Amino acid sequence: MNQVAKKYKNRVQRITPGKIKAVHTVGTGIYGDKETFVEDYLKPKFNKEHVSDLTDNEAILIINMLGKKLDQMKRDPDAGSEKPKVVKTSGSGLKLTKKKKGAEHISPAQEQRIEILRDILHWEPHRVTGFIVRQIPRMQSPNVIPHLTMLSMDEAKTVIIGMTKVASGITHIPYNDLNSMDNKKLRGLYDRQ
DSSP: OOOOHHHHSSSSBOOOOHHHHHHHHHHHHHHHHHHHIIIIIIHHHOOOSSSGGGBBBHHHHHHHHHHHHHHHHHHOOGGSSSSOOOBBBBBTOOOOOOOTTTTTBBBHHHHHHHHHHHHHHHHHHHHHHHHHHHHGGGSSSSOOOGGGGOOOOHHHHHHHHHHHHHHHHHHOOOHHHHHOOOOOHHHHHHHHO
């Protein structure tokens, strides 16, 4: 084997910036903060001090594993070790707290609303992912693995508005009426279908 072939055989693809963000998002979603995530998960399981030390394949593995765990925790709060934060919501189910720097990720109420709209529309998860990619330009980048937890609050509002408009067309309920329903009423609408 020549030297060029040896060089590329041992080459490991480094993690991309989009995947670093995705790993941080799912990691902090479960463990609360970056330090706890690194100490309790990254060091014991991958023997890494920083997310940027991961390979591309390790990042994909973490995103898939923890993403599923995070989704499960949000659907069944008793499944995880930590309870989700209780958040005051407005009538439309959107978070009512002051914006803090770094705290602009999608709120639990927004995630819940997207899940309810997904149920009303009878969409599979991959259909929602495709809708998110079409609605949010930054999700179209090849460096980003689109996932609901990666949305900002403003991006989530855009997705919710779009899904509500589609649901309005399917259910024949005016958009303003659907939009004014809180998550509980919207869930009741789905349960009656």
